[in-house]
Protein backbone atom coordinates (compact mmCIF):
# COMPACT_ATOMS: atom_id res chain seq x y z
CA UNK A 284 0.00 0.00 0.00
CA UNK A 285 1.28 3.45 -0.86
CA UNK A 286 2.01 5.64 2.12
CA UNK A 287 2.23 9.36 1.67
CA UNK A 288 5.72 10.67 2.29
CA UNK A 289 4.66 12.92 5.10
CA UNK A 290 3.21 9.96 6.98
CA UNK A 291 6.10 7.68 6.27
CA UNK A 292 8.57 10.30 7.47
CA UNK A 293 6.94 11.30 10.71
CA UNK A 294 9.82 11.72 13.20
CA UNK A 295 9.85 8.94 15.80
CA UNK A 296 12.08 10.73 18.32
CA UNK A 297 12.50 14.31 19.52
CA UNK A 298 15.90 14.51 17.88
CA UNK A 299 14.41 13.90 14.44
CA UNK A 300 12.05 16.87 14.80
CA UNK A 301 13.37 19.91 12.98
CA UNK A 302 12.91 23.59 13.63
CA UNK A 303 11.31 23.36 17.10
CA UNK A 304 14.49 23.32 19.16
CA UNK A 305 13.20 25.15 22.24
CA UNK A 306 10.08 23.04 22.54
CA UNK A 307 11.96 19.81 22.04
CA UNK A 308 14.59 20.84 24.60
CA UNK A 309 11.93 21.73 27.18
CA UNK A 310 10.02 18.48 26.72
CA UNK A 311 13.16 16.34 26.82
CA UNK A 312 14.20 18.13 29.95
CA UNK A 313 10.94 17.23 31.68
CA UNK A 314 11.44 13.59 30.75
CA UNK A 315 15.04 13.56 31.95
CA UNK A 316 14.10 15.12 35.29
CA UNK A 317 10.86 13.17 35.58
CA UNK A 318 8.84 16.35 35.93
CA UNK A 319 5.98 15.92 33.53
CA UNK A 320 2.77 17.91 33.81
CA UNK A 321 -0.82 16.77 33.37
CA UNK A 322 -1.92 18.98 30.54
CA UNK A 323 -0.18 20.44 27.53
CA UNK A 324 -1.38 22.44 24.60
CA UNK A 325 0.56 22.55 21.34
CA UNK A 326 -0.42 25.33 19.00
CA UNK A 327 0.83 26.78 15.71
CA UNK A 328 0.40 26.49 11.96
CA UNK A 329 -0.43 23.10 10.54
CA UNK A 330 2.34 20.77 9.49
CA UNK A 331 4.90 22.02 11.96
CA UNK A 332 5.12 18.98 14.23
CA UNK A 333 2.37 19.27 16.86
CA UNK A 334 0.89 15.80 16.44
CA UNK A 335 4.36 14.40 15.89
CA UNK A 336 5.67 15.82 19.18
CA UNK A 337 2.52 14.73 21.02
CA UNK A 338 3.16 11.15 19.93
CA UNK A 339 6.85 11.24 20.72
CA UNK A 340 6.02 12.69 24.13
CA UNK A 341 3.44 9.97 24.81
CA UNK A 342 6.17 7.41 24.18
CA UNK A 343 8.79 9.23 26.19
CA UNK A 344 6.66 9.49 29.36
CA UNK A 345 6.05 5.75 29.28
CA UNK A 346 9.21 4.30 27.77
CA UNK A 347 11.36 2.53 30.42
CA UNK A 348 14.59 3.06 28.45
CA UNK A 349 14.61 6.70 27.41
CA UNK A 350 17.89 8.04 26.05
CA UNK A 351 18.53 11.69 26.86
CA UNK A 352 14.79 12.37 26.93
CA UNK A 353 14.10 10.50 23.69
CA UNK A 354 11.98 7.35 23.58
CA UNK A 355 14.07 4.25 22.87
CA UNK A 356 12.03 3.23 19.86
CA UNK A 357 12.30 -0.51 20.42
CA UNK A 358 10.41 -1.40 23.63
CA UNK A 359 6.78 -2.52 23.66
CA UNK A 360 5.58 0.96 24.57
CA UNK A 361 7.45 2.69 21.74
CA UNK A 362 6.49 0.19 19.07
CA UNK A 363 2.95 0.05 20.45
CA UNK A 364 2.49 3.80 20.01
CA UNK A 365 4.13 3.75 16.60
CA UNK A 366 1.79 1.08 15.25
CA UNK A 367 -1.22 2.37 17.18
CA UNK A 368 -1.78 -0.83 19.13
CA UNK A 369 -1.04 0.53 22.61
CA UNK A 370 -4.31 1.07 24.46
CA UNK A 371 -2.93 3.57 26.94
CA UNK A 372 -2.22 6.23 24.34
CA UNK A 373 -5.53 7.43 23.03
CA UNK A 374 -5.74 9.67 20.00
CA UNK A 375 -8.93 11.63 19.58
CA UNK A 376 -9.61 13.68 16.49
CA UNK A 377 -11.98 16.37 17.68
CA UNK A 378 -12.75 17.23 14.08
CA UNK A 379 -14.50 13.90 13.53
CA UNK A 380 -17.83 12.95 15.04
CA UNK A 381 -16.57 10.17 17.23
CA UNK A 382 -14.38 12.80 18.87
CA UNK A 383 -17.35 14.11 20.81
CA UNK A 384 -18.41 10.63 21.87
CA UNK A 385 -14.92 9.84 23.11
CA UNK A 386 -14.91 12.94 25.27
CA UNK A 387 -18.32 12.07 26.71
CA UNK A 388 -16.91 8.82 28.04
CA UNK A 389 -13.76 10.51 29.20
CA UNK A 390 -14.68 10.97 32.83
CA UNK A 391 -15.52 7.33 33.42
CA UNK A 392 -12.63 6.13 31.37
CA UNK A 393 -9.98 8.21 33.07
CA UNK A 394 -10.87 6.67 36.40
CA UNK A 395 -9.20 3.43 35.32
CA UNK A 396 -5.46 3.12 35.65
CA UNK A 397 -3.43 2.44 32.52
CA UNK A 398 -3.25 -1.20 31.52
CA UNK A 399 0.40 -1.43 30.55
CA UNK A 400 1.98 1.95 31.14
CA UNK A 401 2.73 4.50 33.79
CA UNK A 402 0.54 7.13 32.17
CA UNK A 403 -2.57 7.08 30.09
CA UNK A 404 -2.02 9.80 27.48
CA UNK A 405 -4.91 11.46 25.68
CA UNK A 406 -3.88 13.25 22.50
CA UNK A 407 -6.75 15.47 21.40
CA UNK A 408 -6.10 16.83 17.93
CA UNK A 409 -7.87 19.91 16.55
CA UNK A 410 -9.18 20.48 20.05
CA UNK A 411 -10.79 23.79 19.05
CA UNK A 412 -13.40 21.79 17.16
CA UNK A 413 -14.91 20.29 20.31
CA UNK A 414 -18.50 21.21 21.09
CA UNK A 415 -19.27 23.19 24.22
CA UNK A 416 -20.55 20.04 25.89
CA UNK A 417 -17.36 18.20 25.07
CA UNK A 418 -15.22 21.09 26.34
CA UNK A 419 -17.11 20.99 29.61
CA UNK A 420 -16.58 17.27 29.97
CA UNK A 421 -12.89 17.76 29.26
CA UNK A 422 -12.64 20.61 31.72
CA UNK A 423 -14.23 18.57 34.51
CA UNK A 424 -11.56 15.91 34.08
CA UNK A 425 -8.80 18.49 33.86
CA UNK A 426 -9.93 20.15 37.06
CA UNK A 427 -9.06 17.09 39.14
CA UNK A 428 -6.83 15.04 36.92
CA UNK A 429 -6.04 11.55 38.22
CA UNK A 430 -2.28 11.20 38.71
CA UNK A 431 -1.94 8.71 35.87
CA UNK A 432 -3.51 10.91 33.18
CA UNK A 433 -1.76 13.27 30.75
CA UNK A 434 -3.58 15.40 28.19
CA UNK A 435 -1.82 16.69 25.11
CA UNK A 436 -4.10 19.02 23.19
CA UNK A 437 -3.20 20.26 19.70
CA UNK A 438 -4.77 23.08 17.75
CA UNK A 439 -4.15 25.45 14.89
CA UNK A 440 -6.68 27.90 16.33
CA UNK A 441 -5.77 28.64 19.91
CA UNK A 442 -8.17 31.60 20.09
CA UNK A 443 -11.07 29.16 19.82
CA UNK A 444 -10.00 27.22 22.90
CA UNK A 445 -11.77 28.39 26.10
CA UNK A 446 -9.56 30.25 28.57
CA UNK A 447 -10.62 27.85 31.31
CA UNK A 448 -8.93 25.03 29.40
CA UNK A 449 -5.87 27.09 28.42
CA UNK A 450 -5.17 28.15 31.98
CA UNK A 451 -4.72 24.53 32.97
CA UNK A 452 -2.22 23.70 30.23
CA UNK A 453 1.47 24.21 29.61
CA UNK A 454 1.48 26.00 26.29
CA UNK A 455 3.98 25.45 23.48
CA UNK A 456 3.90 27.57 20.33
CA UNK A 457 5.19 25.75 17.26
CA UNK A 458 7.03 27.99 14.83
CA UNK A 459 6.93 27.98 11.06
CA UNK A 460 9.96 26.02 9.91
CA UNK A 461 12.56 28.05 7.97
CA UNK A 462 12.95 27.37 4.23
CA UNK A 463 16.59 26.33 4.86
CA UNK A 464 15.57 23.68 7.38
CA UNK A 465 12.75 22.45 5.16
CA UNK A 466 15.04 22.20 2.13
CA UNK A 467 17.62 20.24 4.15
CA UNK A 468 15.02 17.75 5.35
CA UNK A 469 13.59 17.43 1.82
CA UNK A 470 17.04 16.61 0.45
CA UNK A 471 17.53 14.02 3.16
CA UNK A 472 14.19 12.31 2.56
CA UNK A 473 14.58 12.46 -1.21
CA UNK A 474 17.97 10.76 -0.80
CA UNK A 475 16.49 7.98 1.32
CA UNK A 476 13.60 7.55 -1.11
CA UNK A 477 15.90 7.54 -4.15
CA UNK A 478 14.12 10.55 -5.58
CA UNK A 479 16.37 12.83 -7.58
CA UNK A 480 15.68 16.32 -6.31
CA UNK A 481 17.61 19.30 -7.61
CA UNK A 482 18.62 21.91 -5.05
CA UNK A 483 16.65 24.59 -6.96
CA UNK A 484 13.56 22.41 -6.70
CA UNK A 485 14.09 21.80 -2.98
CA UNK A 486 14.50 25.51 -2.52
CA UNK A 487 11.30 26.36 -4.40
CA UNK A 488 9.28 23.72 -2.56
CA UNK A 489 10.55 25.00 0.78
CA UNK A 490 9.47 28.52 -0.12
CA UNK A 491 6.03 27.44 -1.33
CA UNK A 492 5.43 25.38 1.80
CA UNK A 493 5.60 28.59 3.82
CA UNK A 494 6.83 26.98 6.99
CA UNK A 495 4.86 23.72 6.93
CA UNK A 496 6.96 20.57 6.56
CA UNK A 497 3.85 18.60 5.80
CA UNK A 498 3.03 20.77 2.79
CA UNK A 499 6.60 20.53 1.57
CA UNK A 500 6.46 16.73 1.66
CA UNK A 501 3.08 16.70 -0.09
CA UNK A 502 4.47 18.80 -2.92
CA UNK A 503 7.50 16.52 -3.20
CA UNK A 504 5.18 13.50 -3.22
CA UNK A 505 3.04 14.93 -6.01
CA UNK A 506 6.09 15.78 -8.09
CA UNK A 507 7.85 12.46 -7.54
CA UNK A 508 4.69 10.71 -8.67
CA UNK A 509 5.00 12.09 -12.18
CA UNK A 510 8.72 12.21 -12.88
CA UNK A 511 11.95 10.53 -11.84
CA UNK A 512 13.87 13.78 -11.55
CA UNK A 513 12.19 16.58 -9.67
CA UNK A 514 13.45 19.92 -10.91
CA UNK A 515 12.21 23.47 -10.54
CA UNK A 516 10.05 23.20 -13.65
CA UNK A 517 8.22 20.13 -12.30
CA UNK A 518 7.54 21.88 -9.02
CA UNK A 519 6.18 24.94 -10.78
CA UNK A 520 3.82 22.77 -12.82
CA UNK A 521 2.66 20.46 -10.07
CA UNK A 522 2.27 23.08 -7.37
CA UNK A 523 0.37 25.26 -9.79
CA UNK A 524 2.84 28.14 -9.78
CA UNK A 525 1.78 30.08 -12.78
CA UNK A 526 3.86 32.64 -14.53
CA UNK A 527 3.25 35.89 -12.69
CA UNK A 528 4.89 38.16 -15.27
CA UNK A 529 1.53 39.82 -15.91
CA UNK A 530 1.74 41.40 -12.48
CA UNK A 531 5.03 43.01 -13.41
CA UNK A 532 3.66 44.13 -16.79
CA UNK A 533 0.74 45.72 -15.05
CA UNK A 534 2.72 47.60 -12.42
CA UNK A 535 5.08 48.77 -15.15
CA UNK A 536 2.23 50.17 -17.22
CA UNK A 537 0.92 51.86 -14.07
CA UNK A 538 4.33 53.39 -13.34
CA UNK A 539 4.43 54.75 -16.87
CA UNK A 540 0.99 56.24 -16.16
CA UNK A 541 -0.25 54.49 -19.28
CA UNK A 542 -3.91 54.02 -18.38
CA UNK A 543 -4.84 52.66 -21.80
CA UNK A 544 -2.19 49.92 -21.68
CA UNK A 545 -3.12 49.05 -18.09
CA UNK A 546 -6.80 48.65 -18.85
CA UNK A 547 -5.99 46.70 -22.02
CA UNK A 548 -3.88 44.28 -19.97
CA UNK A 549 -6.76 43.87 -17.58
CA UNK A 550 -9.10 43.09 -20.47
CA UNK A 551 -6.69 40.43 -21.74
CA UNK A 552 -6.53 38.76 -18.36
CA UNK A 553 -10.30 38.83 -18.10
CA UNK A 554 -10.58 37.05 -21.40
CA UNK A 555 -8.45 34.31 -19.95
CA UNK A 556 -11.08 33.97 -17.19
CA UNK A 557 -8.83 35.42 -14.52
CA UNK A 558 -10.97 36.20 -11.51
CA UNK A 559 -11.01 39.95 -10.81
CA UNK A 560 -11.03 39.59 -7.07
CA UNK A 561 -8.11 37.21 -7.10
CA UNK A 562 -6.24 39.51 -9.43
CA UNK A 563 -6.77 42.40 -7.04
CA UNK A 564 -5.43 40.29 -4.18
CA UNK A 565 -2.45 39.31 -6.27
CA UNK A 566 -1.77 42.93 -7.14
CA UNK A 567 -1.85 43.87 -3.47
CA UNK A 568 0.62 41.12 -2.70
CA UNK A 569 2.70 42.21 -5.68
CA UNK A 570 2.89 45.81 -4.50
CA UNK A 571 3.66 44.59 -1.02
CA UNK A 572 6.63 42.64 -2.37
CA UNK A 573 7.76 45.65 -4.37
CA UNK A 574 7.51 47.76 -1.25
CA UNK A 575 9.43 45.26 0.89
CA UNK A 576 12.07 44.86 -1.79
CA UNK A 577 12.30 48.65 -1.99
CA UNK A 578 12.95 49.17 1.70
CA UNK A 579 15.69 46.59 2.08
CA UNK A 580 14.58 43.41 0.39
CA UNK A 581 18.13 42.04 0.61
CA UNK A 582 17.24 41.23 4.19
CA UNK A 583 14.89 38.53 2.98
CA UNK A 584 11.69 40.46 3.61
CA UNK A 585 10.11 39.24 0.39
CA UNK A 586 8.48 35.89 1.20
CA UNK A 587 6.47 33.16 -0.45
CA UNK A 588 8.05 33.59 -3.89
CA UNK A 589 10.76 31.72 -5.77
CA UNK A 590 14.36 32.92 -5.84
CA UNK A 591 13.94 34.06 -9.44
CA UNK A 592 10.91 36.12 -8.53
CA UNK A 593 12.67 37.54 -5.53
CA UNK A 594 15.48 38.70 -7.84
CA UNK A 595 12.89 40.23 -10.15
CA UNK A 596 11.39 42.15 -7.25
CA UNK A 597 14.77 43.35 -6.06
CA UNK A 598 15.57 44.62 -9.55
CA UNK A 599 12.19 46.28 -10.12
CA UNK A 600 12.09 47.82 -6.69
CA UNK A 601 14.82 50.23 -7.62
CA UNK A 602 12.51 51.66 -10.19
CA UNK A 603 9.44 51.65 -8.00
CA UNK A 604 8.65 54.19 -5.42
CA UNK A 605 7.93 52.81 -1.96
CA UNK A 606 5.41 55.49 -1.09
CA UNK A 607 3.59 54.78 -4.32
CA UNK A 608 3.42 51.09 -3.35
CA UNK A 609 1.81 52.05 -0.07
CA UNK A 610 -0.72 54.14 -1.95
CA UNK A 611 -1.37 51.31 -4.40
CA UNK A 612 -1.91 48.78 -1.62
CA UNK A 613 -4.37 51.10 0.11
CA UNK A 614 -6.24 51.86 -3.07
CA UNK A 615 -6.45 48.21 -4.10
CA UNK A 616 -7.51 47.27 -0.58
CA UNK A 617 -10.43 49.67 -0.82
CA UNK A 618 -11.26 48.22 -4.19
CA UNK A 619 -11.37 44.74 -2.71
CA UNK A 620 -13.62 45.90 0.08
CA UNK A 621 -16.08 47.39 -2.38
CA UNK A 622 -15.96 44.24 -4.48
CA UNK A 623 -17.06 42.16 -1.53
CA UNK A 624 -20.07 44.42 -1.14
CA UNK A 625 -21.26 43.17 -4.48
CA UNK A 626 -20.34 45.96 -6.89
CA UNK A 627 -19.20 45.08 -10.40
CA UNK A 628 -15.73 43.64 -9.87
CA UNK A 629 -14.37 44.53 -13.26
CA UNK A 630 -15.43 48.17 -13.02
CA UNK A 631 -14.04 48.46 -9.52
CA UNK A 632 -10.66 47.18 -10.58
CA UNK A 633 -10.62 49.37 -13.67
CA UNK A 634 -11.35 52.39 -11.50
CA UNK A 635 -8.64 51.48 -9.04
CA UNK A 636 -6.06 50.93 -11.77
CA UNK A 637 -7.07 54.15 -13.43
CA UNK A 638 -6.57 56.09 -10.21
CA UNK A 639 -3.19 54.40 -9.74
CA UNK A 640 -2.18 55.66 -13.19
CA UNK A 641 -3.28 59.13 -12.16
CA UNK A 642 -1.07 58.92 -9.07
CA UNK A 643 -1.73 59.75 -5.43
CA UNK A 644 -3.06 63.27 -5.90
CA UNK A 645 -5.03 63.37 -2.69
CA UNK A 646 -3.24 60.80 -0.62
CA UNK A 647 -0.98 62.02 2.17
CA UNK A 648 2.64 61.65 1.12
CA UNK A 649 4.51 58.91 2.94
CA UNK A 650 7.80 59.91 4.48
CA UNK A 651 10.26 57.77 2.55
CA UNK A 652 13.23 58.55 4.79
CA UNK A 653 11.26 57.55 7.85
CA UNK A 654 10.11 54.24 6.44
CA UNK A 655 13.67 53.45 5.32
CA UNK A 656 15.01 54.25 8.77
CA UNK A 657 12.41 52.03 10.38
CA UNK A 658 13.67 49.08 8.35
CA UNK A 659 13.30 46.08 10.63
CA UNK A 660 10.03 47.09 12.26
CA UNK A 661 7.71 47.27 9.33
CA UNK A 662 4.38 48.81 10.17
CA UNK A 663 1.93 46.40 8.56
CA UNK A 664 -0.11 48.02 5.86
CA UNK A 665 -3.76 47.80 6.73
CA UNK A 666 -5.77 46.25 3.98
CA UNK A 667 -8.76 44.05 4.24
CA UNK A 668 -7.10 41.69 1.81
CA UNK A 669 -5.41 38.43 2.57
CA UNK A 670 -2.17 38.48 0.61
CA UNK A 671 -2.55 36.23 -2.40
CA UNK A 672 -0.97 32.89 -1.77
CA UNK A 673 2.17 31.80 -3.52
CA UNK A 674 0.54 28.57 -4.59
CA UNK A 675 -1.74 30.01 -7.15
CA UNK A 676 -4.70 29.14 -9.27
CA UNK A 677 -4.89 27.84 -12.77
CA UNK A 678 -6.96 29.37 -15.45
CA UNK A 679 -10.11 27.33 -15.69
CA UNK A 680 -12.55 27.54 -18.51
CA UNK A 681 -16.06 28.59 -17.78
CA UNK A 682 -17.98 25.37 -18.08
CA UNK A 683 -21.56 24.60 -18.87
CA UNK A 684 -23.52 22.67 -16.32
CA UNK A 685 -25.51 19.54 -17.20
CA UNK A 686 -29.27 20.03 -17.25
CA UNK A 687 -29.98 18.81 -13.72
CA UNK A 688 -26.97 20.43 -12.05
CA UNK A 689 -27.08 23.98 -10.76
CA UNK A 690 -24.10 26.10 -9.81
CA UNK A 691 -23.22 25.46 -6.18
CA UNK A 692 -23.71 28.86 -4.63
CA UNK A 693 -21.41 28.54 -1.62
CA UNK A 694 -18.40 27.16 -3.41
CA UNK A 695 -16.42 30.40 -3.10
CA UNK A 696 -16.98 30.25 0.66
CA UNK A 697 -15.79 26.66 0.77
CA UNK A 698 -12.61 27.65 -1.07
CA UNK A 699 -11.98 30.54 1.28
CA UNK A 700 -12.51 28.32 4.30
CA UNK A 701 -9.99 25.87 2.89
CA UNK A 702 -7.28 28.50 2.98
CA UNK A 703 -6.58 27.94 6.67
CA UNK A 704 -7.16 24.21 6.58
CA UNK A 705 -5.00 22.91 3.76
CA UNK A 706 -3.03 25.47 1.89
CA UNK A 707 -1.96 23.20 -0.92
CA UNK A 708 -5.46 21.91 -1.49
CA UNK A 709 -6.66 25.51 -1.36
CA UNK A 710 -4.15 26.39 -4.06
CA UNK A 711 -5.50 23.65 -6.29
CA UNK A 712 -9.12 24.59 -5.56
CA UNK A 713 -8.77 28.27 -6.38
CA UNK A 714 -10.70 29.11 -9.49
CA UNK A 715 -12.35 25.71 -9.60
CA UNK A 716 -16.10 25.68 -9.95
CA UNK A 717 -18.76 23.46 -8.50
CA UNK A 718 -22.25 22.33 -9.35
CA UNK A 719 -24.90 20.81 -7.19
CA UNK A 720 -26.77 17.74 -8.28
CA UNK A 721 -29.02 16.41 -5.53
CA UNK A 722 -26.82 15.47 -2.60
CA UNK A 723 -23.70 15.72 -4.71
CA UNK A 724 -21.32 18.61 -5.21
CA UNK A 725 -19.61 18.12 -8.56
CA UNK A 726 -16.27 19.87 -8.84
CA UNK A 727 -14.94 21.26 -12.09
CA UNK A 728 -11.22 21.70 -11.55
CA UNK A 729 -7.85 20.97 -13.03
CA UNK A 730 -6.20 17.56 -13.34
CA UNK A 731 -3.82 18.69 -10.64
CA UNK A 732 -6.69 19.10 -8.22
CA UNK A 733 -8.03 15.60 -8.84
CA UNK A 734 -4.55 14.15 -8.80
CA UNK A 735 -3.98 15.75 -5.44
CA UNK A 736 -7.27 14.47 -4.07
CA UNK A 737 -6.47 10.96 -5.29
CA UNK A 738 -3.03 10.99 -3.71
CA UNK A 739 -4.03 12.60 -0.43
CA UNK A 740 -6.69 10.41 1.03
CA UNK A 741 -7.79 12.87 3.70
CA UNK A 742 -8.42 15.65 1.26
CA UNK A 743 -11.79 14.47 -0.01
CA UNK A 744 -13.00 14.00 3.57
CA UNK A 745 -11.73 17.47 4.35
CA UNK A 746 -13.58 19.00 1.41
CA UNK A 747 -16.79 17.28 2.52
CA UNK A 748 -16.26 18.48 6.05
CA UNK A 749 -15.71 22.06 4.99
CA UNK A 750 -18.77 21.93 2.74
CA UNK A 751 -20.74 20.68 5.72
CA UNK A 752 -19.41 23.48 7.91
CA UNK A 753 -20.28 26.11 5.34
CA UNK A 754 -23.71 24.83 4.33
CA UNK A 755 -24.74 22.92 7.42
CA UNK A 756 -25.55 19.96 5.19
CA UNK A 757 -23.70 16.83 4.20
CA UNK A 758 -22.85 16.39 0.52
CA UNK A 759 -20.95 13.76 -1.36
CA UNK A 760 -18.41 15.07 -3.81
CA UNK A 761 -17.45 13.98 -7.29
CA UNK A 762 -15.64 15.27 -10.33
CA UNK A 763 -17.62 17.24 -12.83
CA UNK A 764 -16.69 16.30 -16.38
CA UNK A 765 -17.39 18.36 -19.42
CA UNK A 766 -19.92 16.70 -21.66
CA UNK A 767 -18.48 15.33 -24.88
CA UNK A 768 -20.54 17.46 -27.26
CA UNK A 769 -19.68 20.61 -25.38
CA UNK A 770 -16.00 19.89 -25.69
CA UNK A 771 -16.29 18.90 -29.33
CA UNK A 772 -18.13 22.14 -30.04
CA UNK A 773 -15.51 24.10 -28.23
CA UNK A 774 -12.72 22.36 -30.11
CA UNK A 775 -14.42 22.86 -33.46
CA UNK A 776 -14.99 26.47 -32.75
CA UNK A 777 -11.26 26.63 -32.08
CA UNK A 778 -11.97 28.08 -28.70
CA UNK A 779 -9.32 30.69 -28.07
CA UNK A 780 -9.25 30.21 -24.36
CA UNK A 781 -8.83 26.46 -24.68
CA UNK A 782 -5.94 26.90 -27.06
CA UNK A 783 -4.39 29.40 -24.78
CA UNK A 784 -4.58 26.98 -21.89
CA UNK A 785 -2.77 24.36 -23.89
CA UNK A 786 -0.12 26.86 -24.87
CA UNK A 787 0.41 27.50 -21.21
CA UNK A 788 1.06 23.79 -20.83
CA UNK A 789 -2.07 23.16 -18.83
CA UNK A 790 -3.57 19.79 -19.66
CA UNK A 791 -7.22 19.96 -20.66
CA UNK A 792 -9.30 16.87 -20.12
CA UNK A 793 -11.83 15.85 -22.77
CA UNK A 794 -14.17 13.28 -21.36
Ligand SMILES: Nc1ncnc2c1ncn2[C@@H]1O[C@H](COP(=O)(O)OP(=O)(O)O)[C@@H](O)[C@H]1O
Pocket residue numbers: 288289290291292293294299300301302303328329330331332333334335336437460468496497498500
Ligand atom coordinates in the same frame (compact mmCIF):
# COMPACT_ATOMS: atom_id res chain seq x y z
N1 LIG B 1 9.10 19.79 12.92
C1 LIG B 1 9.06 18.78 12.03
N2 LIG B 1 10.17 18.05 11.77
C2 LIG B 1 10.13 17.04 10.87
N3 LIG B 1 9.03 16.70 10.18
C3 LIG B 1 7.90 17.39 10.39
C4 LIG B 1 7.86 18.46 11.33
N4 LIG B 1 6.62 18.96 11.35
C5 LIG B 1 5.91 18.26 10.46
N5 LIG B 1 6.67 17.30 9.88
C6 LIG B 1 6.21 16.37 8.82
O1 LIG B 1 4.85 16.67 8.55
C7 LIG B 1 3.99 15.60 8.94
C8 LIG B 1 2.78 16.15 9.66
O2 LIG B 1 3.21 16.75 10.87
P1 LIG B 1 2.26 16.88 12.14
O3 LIG B 1 3.10 16.67 13.33
O4 LIG B 1 1.07 16.01 11.97
O5 LIG B 1 1.86 18.41 12.00
P2 LIG B 1 0.77 19.22 12.83
O6 LIG B 1 0.19 18.31 13.84
O7 LIG B 1 1.55 20.36 13.41
O8 LIG B 1 -0.21 19.68 11.81
C9 LIG B 1 4.85 14.70 9.80
O9 LIG B 1 4.45 13.36 9.63
C10 LIG B 1 6.25 14.92 9.25
O10 LIG B 1 6.44 14.14 8.10
Ligand SMILES: [Mg+2]
Pocket residue numbers: 330333334335408437
Ligand atom coordinates in the same frame (compact mmCIF):
# COMPACT_ATOMS: atom_id res chain seq x y z
MG1 LIG C 1 -1.79 17.59 13.73
Ligand SMILES: [Zn+2]
Pocket residue numbers: 346347348349354355356357358359360361362
Ligand atom coordinates in the same frame (compact mmCIF):
# COMPACT_ATOMS: atom_id res chain seq x y z
ZN1 LIG D 1 10.88 2.69 24.44
